[in-house]
Amino acid sequence: MHTPHVVAVMGVAGTGKTTIGPLLAARLGVPYAEGDDFHPSANIAKMSAGTPLDDADRWPWLDAIGAWAREREGLGGVVSCSALKRSYRDRLRASAPGIVFVHLAGDRALIEDRMARRRGHFMPTALLDSQFATLQPIQPDEAGVVVDVSGTPEEITGRAAQALAGLSDTRRQYPSPPPHHRKGPP
Template identity: 65%
Template sequence: MAAARGAWHPLVVMGVSGSGKSTIGAALSQRLGVPFADGDDFHPEANIAKMSRGEPLDDDDRWPWLERIGDWLAEHPEGGVMSCSALKRKYRDQLRGHAPATEFVLLEGSREVIERRQASRPGHFMPASLLTSQFATLEPLGPDERGVVLDVDQSVEAIVDGYLGS
């Protein structure tokens, strides 16, 4: 039963920095038996340098990155899991332009929970100082968007089970 959901279309695990996209994405891909890719690995060096300096990315920075992610999703029409912030509707629309069947899993949590998670991952290029801009940019999934919203303030297993049972 678990492999039926998500194994036949691309899946994007989305949310603000520190929400657990990579951890949950990797766990989902393992449970579903499909490939996983981390959106952070698709950033050009200029984006990483900008974020490392504490500067938020703008749309011009994001478009080439989203194109690369969209290409990966299109290469996995039978199922693949990508972690990607996908904070704005227009970013998700761009990804769906590459892979129309893409489903989104929005990992949602309070600022306090996300800050606690960020503090537990030292050395990540995304500084906690950018969290305010991430929350300000995040647009919730629209009622016409294929996806689910899951609370991050629980175990990885509970989140994965929550997706597979939804």
């Protein structure tokens, strides 16, 4: 199954973005880009020291991911990117309007356990609280799906692919605007 859409696999640290992203890209028949590779070295140093990033740190990172997504529009691709705030997703959509989000979500205890077991990653478990505090879940007017992270990577990838297939082509390309409330008859 090939998709011409760019999919951003999002969620807090430890949800499996770096594991699910390449599996989903392979399943969809498109290239994968690791979102962490777009971070400037100053961001990695800051996170490695246990200091959360602020928005000023994130803008250049999001702009670099957005540029990659824009180049892949119509060709397809999967990129991992925490995209925790609506404003971050809006910034990505400003660069690549057709981007679709797969929000990997799950129980905090499961995510913390997974983070504690991984080796060689710059994001310490101590920053998980700041990640959850920052998270603004994907909203109904955003093109995207929420996928539970319990189970094996293959099961999670299967749920993500199935959920993406369930989105209409129109919704994938153009998120529906929020409903407008009018007074009186139409």
